Amino acid sequence: MTKIVTINPVTRIEGHARITLHLGDDGKAEKAYFHVNEFRGFEKFCEGRLYTEMPTITPRICGICPTSHSMASAKACDAIQRIIPTDTGVLLRRLVQAAQMMSSHALSFFHLSSPDLLLGFDSDVASRNILGLAAKDPGLAVKGIRLRKLGQEVSERLTGKKIHVLGVVPGGMAFALKEDDRVALLEQLPEALETCKLALDILKRYIDANRKMVDSFAMFESPYLGTVGPDGELDFYDGVLRWVNPDGSILAEAAPSQYRDYIAERSMDFTYLKYPYFKKLGFDKGFYQVGTLGRVNAASKMSTPLAQAEFKAFRSLNSGNPVHGAFYHHYARLIEMLYCVEELRRLLENPGITGMDIQARGHRNDTEGVGHTEAPRGTLFHHYRTDDTGSLTRVNLLIATGQNNPAMNRAIFEVARQYVDGNKITEGALNRVEHAIRCYDPCLSCSTHAIGRMPIDLQLLSPDGQVLDQAVRGS
């Protein structure tokens, strides 16, 4: 007899989703599905609007990574206008992107995932959160908040907005950076650097102490996708798409505008998230991972010294090859966070960053454009088609969480198979399933968050739909 365990929705991730675990007679997982129940409809909503509106509309998709959507959108507009952003415009775009990435990674590690690591998977769920962390180590919690605050401050000083950056526009940026703001930001970087080093130290000590668990946690191999610069270095803003095989050999490299030649999508009946896959490998073998682990495994190196040293140490875990296992998303995330702080310094020390030539002007020279960037959760594409008036006739947003969807399902399955026993479902086992999802830091639909939306409802169902067991957490 097959039983179904439903976790609905997952705590400490964004959006509304549930997990069902289909258990066999032996109480072990036979199948696992991560369901996204909300159809966002954003692409349809955008049709009929002028393409130039998109950089200000699309940040409404997400309150966590609005900069990424605004960036991909502006780059799609660059392509439609066939213009090259000014040098200062590119520096400022890179600045806000590095800041957002650092801020998002800080939230993911310090406030969403570290409670599991520092307080224990099996600790009281009521205190296994940032407040519990604050009680145990208030200094660490404050450092995490201050790192997050710095990331937001970069955007605020540049644009006057804390969350919805409105400054990324076709051709560059709408706001210049003032000298006193540049200096004020630079002064905060030493503290940020120390916080990143501390986070890495905590995680590496955890891995050393729990190596067997970490290596087996949602362990599976896959191809990886990330954006790399001319020398194969990890790059958030621009470059070529690089897929690597599990052994690190290059599977493909392509210009972002050619993404449809390499990525196909298939709808599944259990989720509104599509299943993207690497076209040439086919649906069954073509799922790949993006995001932190995707980028760090796809890149040949990091372009800043401290991050490069950490990159080499990370890769040494697998003899210089890509490192596999969902838990290692955390490790890769912290390497990127360190890189962000170094990148912020490099950008803020560039004399061109306070230049006034911030935007190239253009007009529509094409009917179609693809914009791409690396969002905190992975590679993001905006693809627009317009009619003769510049109104959008088709919008395709290929989001990072969608690309990681197949990998998340696989991660859930691997963890469930290892930790979930249908006859005795422990809180710790459930949290490990949830943690497998949190490794990917998914952001499903954070556009609506109103009060009363985040309960957790766990159900154990028989094949005929009878509820065998149920647990409700939250309200």
Added chain:
Amino acid sequence: MDQILLIGYGNPGRGDDGLGPALAERISALNLPGVRVDTEFQLNVEDAYALLGHSVAVFVDAAVEGAEPFFYREIGAGDEASFGSHSVSPAGLLGLAHQLLGAKTRGFVLGIRGYEFDVFGAPISTRAQANLDAAIAFLEPRLRAGDPGVLAPA
């Protein structure tokens, strides 16, 4: 420093989810002395710093369930601190401000009942608009009084 901080949060591009920012916008237009008004897409951990120096914080959000036209209650620091997602609950934020930053701020939640959340670009629904008006009629005189004590629910 203003005594009262009012934060209206939500997504204005998502129908009734924009009730919080809509209230904040209308209160801001009144330029009430001693009241600082802010809007957010959603609350985040770093907003704990924004509470420093304010004796009272009023968090205004849309509510998917509960009393009509709105509910209003004082919250304790750390109550309902579920941290269910990337965003933070008002009580969780208050808890962080108290526990980590030494803030003494009292917190209140005004939850305005909404009905339509699923369509991008939709305006606030007619029913929710009426609830918004009622919430403003309730809150404005209390903010004008300037005494945080009168903000306590009856």
